[in-house]
Amino acid sequence: MATVRVTRRLHFSAAHRLHNPAFSDEENRRVFGPCNHPNWHGHNYELDVTVEGQPNPDTGYVVDLGLLRDAAEAVVADLDHRNLNLDVPWLRDVIPSTENLVVALWHRLAPVVPAGRLVKLTLWETPRNSAEYSGE
Structure with missing residues:
Protein backbone atom coordinates (compact mmCIF):
# COMPACT_ATOMS: atom_id res chain seq x y z
CA MET A 1 0.00 0.00 0.00
CA ALA A 2 1.14 3.56 -0.69
CA THR A 3 2.67 5.71 2.03
CA VAL A 4 1.57 9.33 1.74
CA ARG A 5 2.57 12.51 3.55
CA VAL A 6 0.01 15.22 4.27
CA THR A 7 0.70 18.66 5.70
CA ARG A 8 -1.41 21.12 7.63
CA ARG A 9 -0.24 24.75 8.00
CA LEU A 10 -1.02 26.77 11.11
CA HIS A 11 -0.33 30.38 11.98
CA PHE A 12 0.51 32.10 15.25
CA SER A 13 2.00 35.39 16.33
CA ALA A 14 4.39 35.68 19.26
CA ALA A 15 7.07 37.88 20.78
CA HIS A 16 10.44 36.76 22.07
CA ARG A 17 13.92 37.84 22.97
CA LEU A 18 17.03 35.82 22.20
CA HIS A 19 19.13 36.17 25.31
CA ASN A 20 21.54 33.86 27.10
CA PRO A 21 21.78 34.76 30.81
CA ALA A 22 25.26 33.21 30.90
CA PHE A 23 26.49 35.90 28.48
CA SER A 24 27.25 39.51 29.34
CA ASP A 25 24.92 42.13 27.89
CA GLU A 26 27.62 43.01 25.37
CA GLU A 27 28.04 39.36 24.30
CA ASN A 28 24.26 38.93 23.97
CA ARG A 29 24.08 42.01 21.72
CA ARG A 30 27.00 40.75 19.65
CA VAL A 31 25.63 37.21 19.24
CA PHE A 32 21.91 37.93 18.84
CA GLY A 33 21.95 41.46 17.39
CA PRO A 34 18.51 43.07 17.13
CA CYS A 35 16.90 39.80 18.30
CA ASN A 36 18.29 40.64 21.76
CA HIS A 37 16.31 43.88 22.04
CA PRO A 38 15.34 44.19 25.74
CA ASN A 39 11.76 45.15 24.86
CA TRP A 40 11.21 42.02 22.74
CA HIS A 41 10.29 41.67 19.08
CA GLY A 42 7.67 39.61 17.31
CA HIS A 43 7.03 37.29 14.40
CA ASN A 44 4.07 35.96 12.48
CA TYR A 45 5.02 32.30 12.47
CA GLU A 46 3.80 29.61 10.09
CA LEU A 47 4.02 25.98 11.22
CA ASP A 48 3.80 23.10 8.73
CA VAL A 49 2.84 19.82 10.42
CA THR A 50 3.54 16.79 8.21
CA VAL A 51 2.08 13.36 8.98
CA GLU A 52 2.85 10.15 7.11
CA GLY A 53 0.88 6.95 6.74
CA GLN A 54 -1.19 4.74 4.53
CA PRO A 55 -4.54 6.07 3.40
CA ASN A 56 -7.43 4.46 5.22
CA PRO A 57 -9.31 2.37 2.65
CA ASP A 58 -12.67 3.54 4.03
CA THR A 59 -11.91 7.30 3.89
CA GLY A 60 -8.88 7.75 1.67
CA TYR A 61 -7.32 9.81 4.48
CA VAL A 62 -3.93 9.36 6.12
CA VAL A 63 -5.34 11.59 8.84
CA ASP A 64 -8.49 13.65 9.03
CA LEU A 65 -7.01 17.13 8.53
CA GLY A 66 -9.73 18.66 10.69
CA LEU A 67 -8.67 16.45 13.60
CA LEU A 68 -5.01 17.21 12.93
CA ARG A 69 -5.83 20.93 12.84
CA ASP A 70 -7.66 20.74 16.16
CA ALA A 71 -4.83 18.84 17.87
CA ALA A 72 -2.15 21.18 16.52
CA GLU A 73 -4.15 24.34 17.26
CA ALA A 74 -4.50 23.24 20.88
CA VAL A 75 -0.69 23.23 21.15
CA VAL A 76 -0.21 26.44 19.17
CA ALA A 77 -2.81 28.19 21.38
CA ASP A 78 -0.17 28.20 24.14
CA LEU A 79 2.03 30.37 21.89
CA ASP A 80 -0.34 32.63 20.00
CA HIS A 81 -0.12 36.28 21.04
CA ARG A 82 2.23 35.36 23.86
CA ASN A 83 5.72 36.29 24.95
CA LEU A 84 7.64 33.05 24.45
CA ASN A 85 10.16 33.98 27.16
CA LEU A 86 7.60 34.83 29.85
CA ASP A 87 4.20 33.32 29.09
CA VAL A 88 4.85 29.71 28.03
CA PRO A 89 5.75 27.38 30.92
CA TRP A 90 7.06 24.63 28.62
CA LEU A 91 9.60 27.08 27.14
CA ARG A 92 10.93 28.27 30.48
CA ASP A 93 14.75 28.28 30.52
CA VAL A 94 14.85 27.74 26.73
CA ILE A 95 16.32 30.36 24.40
CA PRO A 96 13.29 30.67 22.07
CA SER A 97 15.15 30.53 18.76
CA THR A 98 13.25 29.06 15.85
CA GLU A 99 15.43 25.95 16.15
CA ASN A 100 14.62 25.41 19.83
Whole structure:
Protein backbone atom coordinates (compact mmCIF):
# COMPACT_ATOMS: atom_id res chain seq x y z
CA MET A 1 0.00 0.00 0.00
CA ALA A 2 1.14 3.56 -0.69
CA THR A 3 2.67 5.71 2.03
CA VAL A 4 1.57 9.33 1.74
CA ARG A 5 2.57 12.51 3.55
CA VAL A 6 0.01 15.22 4.27
CA THR A 7 0.70 18.66 5.70
CA ARG A 8 -1.41 21.12 7.63
CA ARG A 9 -0.24 24.75 8.00
CA LEU A 10 -1.02 26.77 11.11
CA HIS A 11 -0.33 30.38 11.98
CA PHE A 12 0.51 32.10 15.25
CA SER A 13 2.00 35.39 16.33
CA ALA A 14 4.39 35.68 19.26
CA ALA A 15 7.07 37.88 20.78
CA HIS A 16 10.44 36.76 22.07
CA ARG A 17 13.92 37.84 22.97
CA LEU A 18 17.03 35.82 22.20
CA HIS A 19 19.13 36.17 25.31
CA ASN A 20 21.54 33.86 27.10
CA PRO A 21 21.78 34.76 30.81
CA ALA A 22 25.26 33.21 30.90
CA PHE A 23 26.49 35.90 28.48
CA SER A 24 27.25 39.51 29.34
CA ASP A 25 24.92 42.13 27.89
CA GLU A 26 27.62 43.01 25.37
CA GLU A 27 28.04 39.36 24.30
CA ASN A 28 24.26 38.93 23.97
CA ARG A 29 24.08 42.01 21.72
CA ARG A 30 27.00 40.75 19.65
CA VAL A 31 25.63 37.21 19.24
CA PHE A 32 21.91 37.93 18.84
CA GLY A 33 21.95 41.46 17.39
CA PRO A 34 18.51 43.07 17.13
CA CYS A 35 16.90 39.80 18.30
CA ASN A 36 18.29 40.64 21.76
CA HIS A 37 16.31 43.88 22.04
CA PRO A 38 15.34 44.19 25.74
CA ASN A 39 11.76 45.15 24.86
CA TRP A 40 11.21 42.02 22.74
CA HIS A 41 10.29 41.67 19.08
CA GLY A 42 7.67 39.61 17.31
CA HIS A 43 7.03 37.29 14.40
CA ASN A 44 4.07 35.96 12.48
CA TYR A 45 5.02 32.30 12.47
CA GLU A 46 3.80 29.61 10.09
CA LEU A 47 4.02 25.98 11.22
CA ASP A 48 3.80 23.10 8.73
CA VAL A 49 2.84 19.82 10.42
CA THR A 50 3.54 16.79 8.21
CA VAL A 51 2.08 13.36 8.98
CA GLU A 52 2.85 10.15 7.11
CA GLY A 53 0.88 6.95 6.74
CA GLN A 54 -1.19 4.74 4.53
CA PRO A 55 -4.54 6.07 3.40
CA ASN A 56 -7.43 4.46 5.22
CA PRO A 57 -9.31 2.37 2.65
CA ASP A 58 -12.67 3.54 4.03
CA THR A 59 -11.91 7.30 3.89
CA GLY A 60 -8.88 7.75 1.67
CA TYR A 61 -7.32 9.81 4.48
CA VAL A 62 -3.93 9.36 6.12
CA VAL A 63 -5.34 11.59 8.84
CA ASP A 64 -8.49 13.65 9.03
CA LEU A 65 -7.01 17.13 8.53
CA GLY A 66 -9.73 18.66 10.69
CA LEU A 67 -8.67 16.45 13.60
CA LEU A 68 -5.01 17.21 12.93
CA ARG A 69 -5.83 20.93 12.84
CA ASP A 70 -7.66 20.74 16.16
CA ALA A 71 -4.83 18.84 17.87
CA ALA A 72 -2.15 21.18 16.52
CA GLU A 73 -4.15 24.34 17.26
CA ALA A 74 -4.50 23.24 20.88
CA VAL A 75 -0.69 23.23 21.15
CA VAL A 76 -0.21 26.44 19.17
CA ALA A 77 -2.81 28.19 21.38
CA ASP A 78 -0.17 28.20 24.14
CA LEU A 79 2.03 30.37 21.89
CA ASP A 80 -0.34 32.63 20.00
CA HIS A 81 -0.12 36.28 21.04
CA ARG A 82 2.23 35.36 23.86
CA ASN A 83 5.72 36.29 24.95
CA LEU A 84 7.64 33.05 24.45
CA ASN A 85 10.16 33.98 27.16
CA LEU A 86 7.60 34.83 29.85
CA ASP A 87 4.20 33.32 29.09
CA VAL A 88 4.85 29.71 28.03
CA PRO A 89 5.75 27.38 30.92
CA TRP A 90 7.06 24.63 28.62
CA LEU A 91 9.60 27.08 27.14
CA ARG A 92 10.93 28.27 30.48
CA ASP A 93 14.75 28.28 30.52
CA VAL A 94 14.85 27.74 26.73
CA ILE A 95 16.32 30.36 24.40
CA PRO A 96 13.29 30.67 22.07
CA SER A 97 15.15 30.53 18.76
CA THR A 98 13.25 29.06 15.85
CA GLU A 99 15.43 25.95 16.15
CA ASN A 100 14.62 25.41 19.83
CA LEU A 101 10.97 26.25 19.29
CA VAL A 102 10.46 23.68 16.52
CA VAL A 103 11.99 20.94 18.72
CA ALA A 104 9.77 21.93 21.67
CA LEU A 105 6.73 21.91 19.37
CA TRP A 106 7.64 18.40 18.19
CA HIS A 107 7.59 17.09 21.75
CA ARG A 108 4.14 18.63 22.31
CA LEU A 109 2.65 17.55 18.98
CA ALA A 110 3.99 14.02 18.46
CA PRO A 111 1.83 12.48 21.23
CA VAL A 112 -1.40 14.14 20.03
CA VAL A 113 -1.32 13.41 16.28
CA PRO A 114 -4.68 11.66 15.76
CA ALA A 115 -3.53 9.22 13.03
CA GLY A 116 -0.44 8.45 10.99
CA ARG A 117 3.00 9.39 12.25
CA LEU A 118 4.44 12.88 12.70
CA VAL A 119 7.42 12.98 10.35
CA LYS A 120 8.31 16.65 10.00
CA LEU A 121 7.69 20.10 11.38
CA THR A 122 8.75 23.21 9.51
CA LEU A 123 8.55 26.44 11.47
CA TRP A 124 8.68 29.63 9.40
CA GLU A 125 9.83 32.62 11.45
CA THR A 126 9.73 34.86 8.39
CA PRO A 127 8.96 34.14 4.73
CA ARG A 128 12.72 33.65 4.26
CA ASN A 129 13.79 31.90 7.51
CA SER A 130 12.65 28.50 8.72
CA ALA A 131 13.78 25.57 10.84
CA GLU A 132 12.83 21.97 10.15
CA TYR A 133 12.77 19.07 12.61
CA SER A 134 12.04 15.37 12.10
CA GLY A 135 12.35 14.08 15.65
CA GLU A 136 15.98 13.00 15.39
